[in-house]
Amino acid sequence: MTRWVFVADLNRCVGCQTCTAACKHANATAPGVMWRKVLDIETGEFPDVRRAFVPTGCHHCSDPPCMHVCPTTATKQRADGIVTVDYDLCIGCMYCSVACPYQARYKVSIPNYAYGDTQRRQMNNERKRDTDNYERKAVAQKCTFCSDKIDYGLENGLTPGVDPDATPACVNSCIAGALHMGDIEDPDSNVSKMLAENETFRMHEELGTNPGFYYIWDRKEEADAETEDDDTLEAAQ
Amino acid sequence: MKQGKAHFPNSIGPVLQSDWDIRGTGNFVFGGTGTGFLFAMAVTSFVGVSPQWMTLLALAFIGFGLLCVMAKIGRPLRAMNVIFNPKTSWMSREALAAGPVFLLGLVAVAFSGPATAVIAAAAGMLFLYCQGMILVASKGIPAWRSPKVLPLIISTGLVEGVGLLMLVAPLFVGLDAVATAQPIILGLALITIAGRVVTWRLYRKDLQETGAPQKALAALADAEALVTMAGHVAPVGLLGLVAYLPETAIWALPIAGLLAALAGWYLKFVIVNKAAFNQGFAIPHTPARGGGKAGPGEKPGW
Numbered sequence: 142m143t144r145w146v147f148v149a150d151l152n153r154c155v156g157c158q159t160c161t162a163a164c165k166h167a168n169a170t171a172p173g174v175m176w177r178k179v180l181d182i183e184t185g186e187f188p189d190v191r192r193a194f195v196p197t198g199c200h201h202c203s204d205p206p207c208m209h210v211c212p213t214t215a216t217k218q219r220a221d222g223i224v225t226v227d228y229d230l231c232i233g234c235m236y237c238s239v240a241c242p243y244q245a246r247y248k249v250s251i252p253n254y255a256y257g258d259t260q261r262r263q264m265n266n267e268r269k270r271d272t273d274n275y276e277r278k279a280v281a282q283k284c285t286f287c288s289d290k291i292d293y294g295l296e297n298g299l300t301p302g303v304d305p306d307a308t309p310a311c312v313n314s315c316i317a318g319a320l321h322m323g324d325i326e327d328p329d330s331n332v333s334k335m336l337a338e339n340e341t342f343r344m345h346e347e348l349g350t351n352p353g354f355y356y357i358w359d360r361k362e363e364a365d366a367e368t369e370d371d372d373t374l375e376a377a378q
Numbered sequence: 379m380k381q382g383k384a385h386f387p388n389s390i391g392p393v394l395q396s397d398w399d400i401r402g403t404g405n406f407v408f409g410g411t412g413t414g415f416l417f418a419m420a421v422t423s424f425v426g427v428s429p430q431w432m433t434l435l436a437l438a439f440i441g442f443g444l445l446c447v448m449a450k451i452g453r454p455l456r457a458m459n460v461i462f463n464p465k466t467s468w469m470s471r472e473a474l475a476a477g478p479v480f481l482l483g484l485v486a487v488a489f490s491g492p493a494t495a496v497i498a499a500a501a502g503m504l505f506l507y508c509q510g511m512i513l514v515a516s517k518g519i520p521a522w523r524s525p526k527v528l529p530l531i532i533s534t535g536l537v538e539g540v541g542l543l544m545l546v547a548p549l550f551v552g553l554d555a556v557a558t559a560q561p562i563i564l565g566l567a568l569i570t571i572a573g574r575v576v577t578w579r580l581y582r583k584d585l586q587e588t589g590a591p592q593k594a595l596a597a598l599a600d601a602e603a604l605v606t607m608a609g610h611v612a613p614v615g616l617l618g619l620v621a622y623l624p625e626t627a628i629w630a631l632p633i634a635g636l637l638a639a640l641a642g643w644y645l646k647f648v649i650v651n652k653a654a655f656n657q658g659f660a661i662p663h664t665p666a667r668g669g670g671k672a673g674p675g676e677k678p679g680w
Contacts, residue, residue, distance in 0.1 A: 182678075
């Protein structure tokens with residue numbers, strides 16, 4: 142079995158929001174809608190303050206409350222763990238939104254525009270959103286895990302998370318190498334190795350939704366020891 | 379064209395949910411009152427206080443609540459899709475439960491008597507149970523996902539229904555009939571109000587013990603005085619007055635009923651619209667960054 146997950150290395154993320162912009166560019170989301178965004182969290186009091194940049198979005202839980210509560214079956218889960226929304230079934234009740242612990246869902250009922258609503262100022266994707274039959278109008282929307290790219294990649298022998306053509310836009314765009322995705326069920330995958338070498342947590346894990354978004358916050362001690370051994374070996378050589 | 383406002387949650391700490399506004403509350407308010415009214419009529423049907431036409435009033439309340447949902451959803455023309463997931467969704471189950479409520483309610487209108495009233499009320503209770511479970515299943519809202527919200531929604535629905543009966547019975551059924559059923563009405567009101575007092579206490583205690591956003595707890599604390607005084611103390615005082623001086627029933631019963639029902643509506647408004655802060659974001663650790671050390675986490679607003 143395959144389960145695609147995201148891994149964000151909080152030690153590397155610089156909060157540049159390039160992933161946010163790449164996602165908006167790839168998915169033509171409306172102003173204010175951010176399927177991927179990076180939280181800027183400050184902790185402590187001066188002089189002992191800390192800052193963490195935390196990418197978030199849909200966590201593609203393996204036991205997704207949004208799917209269970211959806212009265213229309215518009216929210217589904219693929220065999221590879223990706224949680225999807227069927228815009229044609231959704232009635233826009235937003236029950237999924239109040240069931241989601243990650244504020245991952247959005248609804249845009251009235252068209253909005255980045256640079257004003259006059260014809261001259263509208264972007265092409267905004268004109269498309271303006272039409273009544275626009276599929277995402279007044280229904281729930283969220284991160285798709287760029288499942289179209291994953292599917293394309295798999296059909297063409299590529300490895301999602303490794304080959305850019307098979308990898309979500311947010312991961313591809315990350316300038317710091319902080320955001321990754323891959324198959325957690327494959328012990329040799331990029332994300333499995335990262336999880337083995339680093340201390341990780343998942344947000345709101347206590348709610349029991351088994352989220353598919355891991356955050357690296359430190360290296361494991363044994364991994365550090367191995368690195369030190371390698372350094373010692375190199376120095377000796 | 380008017381600029382649209384996207385649903386735009388972008389705060390670190392818990393923020394008040396904006397997906398279910400006053401129209402969402404309307405479903406819980408009118409659905410709860412209507413089903414509670416069916417319950418009150420079923421109990422009093424044994425003493426002939428509830429003429430069958432009053433069942434139509436209960437159905438009107440429930441129907442108006444469902445219309446509030448229709449007004450809330452983004453794609454109302456697809457409203458029937460709501461019944462597609464009874465396997466796991468309490469919203470689907472509520473929608474499906476509405477069918478028997480209306481059907482059996484109309485049967486109760488056509489064939490008056492305790493049996494039909496009780497059956498219609500049983501369907502109503504199922505509908506009310508689904509309403510409570512809709513909130514419990516909302517994992518993103520700590521003030522809703524408490525299992526103690528279910529008995530509270532049921533108990534306040536019953537209070538609202540009994541309150542509505544106390545409001546309309548003296549006006550439409552006549553004082554003589556009400557006087558005959560007075561012990562039952564008073565007993566029913568006292569028991570349901572006592573039930574709401576207990577479930578409201580248990581609900582707040584559960585949230586304080588299991589944890590909820592500070593603003594949610596504050597919103598519930600702010601509502602305490604009004605719910606207690608207007609919804610519990612004043613109606614019970616008026617019921618005591620009616621028990622002591624039965625001639626005051628003509629004005630005291632409707633006022634007590636109105637207060638008890640309005641307090642229930644206010645309580646639901648507070649839970650659905652004022653205390654409905656979401657989970658917010660949290661990290662159990664701050665990152666090490668380079669050669670530094672990892673630090674403690676952050677869960678703002680809790």
